[in-house]
Amino acid sequence: METANQKIIPTFPIAEIRQHFPLLQRTIHNKPIVYLDNAATTQKPMEVIDALRDYYMRTNANIHRGIHTLAEEATAAYEATRSAVQGFIHSSFAEEIVFTRGTTESINLVANTWGKQNIQEGDEIIISEMEHHSNIVPWQLLCEEKKAVLKIIPINDDGELLMDVYQQLLSSKTKLVAVTYVSNSLGTINPIAKIISLAHNAGALVLVDGAQATVHLDIDVQKMDCDFYAFSGHKIYGPTGVGVLYGKKSLLEAMPVFMGGGEMIKEVSFAKTTYAELPYKYEAGTPNIADTVALKAAIDFMLEVDVAMIHQHENALLEYATEQMLEIPNLHIYGRAKHKTGVISFLVKNIHPQDMGVLLDNQAIAVRTGHHCTQPLMHRLGVPGTIRASFAVYNTMEEIDKLVSGIQKSVKMLL
Helix, strand or coil: CCCHHHHCCCCCCHHHHHCCCHHHHCEECCEECEECECCCCCCCCHHHHHHHHHHHHHHCCCCCCCCCHHHHHHHHHHHHHHHHHHHHHCCCCHHHEEEECCHHHHHHHHHHHHHHHHCCCCCEEEEECCCCHHHCHHHHHHHHHHCCEEEEECECCCCCECHHHHHHHCCCCEEEEEEECECCCCCEECCHHHHHHHHHHCCCEEEEECCCCCCCCCCCHHHHCCCEEEEEHHHHCCCCCCEEEEECHHHHHHCCCCCCCCCCEEEECCCCEEECCCCHHHCCCCCCHHHHHHHHHHHHHHHHHCHHHHHHHHHHHHHHHHHHHCCCCCEEEECCCCCECCEEEEEECCCCHHHHHHHHHHCCEECEEECCCCHHHHHHHCCCCEEEEECCCCCCHHHHHHHHHHHHHHHHHHC
């Protein structure tokens, strides 16, 4: 059997990277924390924490409206993040980047603007069986309102989309395909380019839920040719409360406004209001300035480490963890797709996920238990929920060893 040390990527500076994350120095129950709940949210490097602190200490002002120095500095920092996001996901124009509170709001924005404008009775929207609730409920609400039809792409037992069924679902009635790029519960990487190409051939638009993909994969919305792409800052080492909606410029320009208020207007009178240009017509009110500014620090951090290197490191963690965990008797991994990222969802015999989660927490190992906001997927798998370990740039092989040991100790206590 290969040891953990043999599996370490020599060129990946893991010890140096971990020094950027102060929370990882914390102990819980007198043990060093092993944080393996990264699919829920990632920890924040000092660069992001410093950016938040520095904004409030040196720059705090409202943006876009003031001519004084602080307002101009805050505006410049806010818009610098927009430019950084544009480069990070390779969009054509900065105005294609709309700031939201997160993936959920981004998807709801599309459903409540493009969706209400374009979906008619009898039209069809396609999602998949592995979607997060945030990419299910908005489309259910829209279909109920418009008397449209929601269709579901099924998965196989390995957690992969049945692409032949997907092709059969597409028709002239299909107006939108909304799918996740990477499953938050299974780690499956979906064949997004093929999904988009087939949808476009059928005359449908595509929204990609990139909440789990953006932290692991190099995202190029132009090569992907998606019509909309949504992700959250806190999944990519940035703050909570800030997210992104990318949309093709022509689509965003044609869509109605989402919320009314300050900033999203050009002229207001009691007789008529005209709206601001992109992207501001979708950013009503005072935005989450500080967290948006700090998002740039997170993007800069990822680029400095190198996204490809991060993906390579996480794949090594996934491979090693899978090998070691499958040696535990009665442990079953849900999601064995050929292409997946650093997520392992598992159960051990009839042990309840919450019971295992509590015992792992007692050993300072943080994992997620439950249905992971994918209840239809859990129903398909025939389980109420799973235990999920998810990996990030700062996780180590030694932490995998602690997880495996922790599971073994828990099994002895629970079985």
